[in-house]
Amino acid sequence: MSSLWVLGLGASVGYLLFKRDRLGEAVERQAKEWTRGTENRVTNETTEGIKFSDIKAQWRYNKDDDQKKHFNERLPESEVTRLAAGEAAIAQSVQAFEPEQQKIQGFFLEGVPS
Numbered sequence: 001m002s003s004l005w006v007l008g009l010g011a012s013v014g015y016l017l018f019k020r021d022r023l024g025e026a027v028e029r030q031a032k033e034w035t036r037g038t039e040n041r042v043t044n045e046t047t048e049g050i051k052f053s054d055i056k057a058q059w060r061y062n063k064d065d066d067q068k069k070h071f072n073e074r075l076p077e078s079e080v081t082r083l084a085a086g087e088a089a090i091a092q093s094v095q096a097f098e099p100e101q102q103k104i105q106g107f108f109l110e111g112v113p114s
Contacts, residue, residue, distance in 0.1 A: 071083065
């Protein structure tokens with residue numbers, strides 16, 4: 001009876017070794033295929049699609065972008081202007097109420113061992 005267990009254990013080990021070899025070969029084959037595809041990437045030549053330099057050439061920075069980044073792009077320009085003016089008015093009223101806002105330079109944790 002114990003010989004059957006040893007025979008089964010041997011067959012299991014053999015199967016696992018066989019699967020490990022096949023898996024290793026598959027990984028090596030995929031790695032070779034991946035490195036073969038990097039030749040075009042080294043020269044910055046794409047075989048298809050659009051280049052990043054083309055995208056960057058189309059992108060333009062506008063000083064209004066900072067003001068409008070909080071609004072939905074489908075919002076009409078008149079609404080954006082009205083809301084931005086309201087925001088500026090609120091900022092001015094805060095500045096009038098607290099003329100000198102001190103910046104936080106750090107904090108102190110009392111009772112924390114250093």
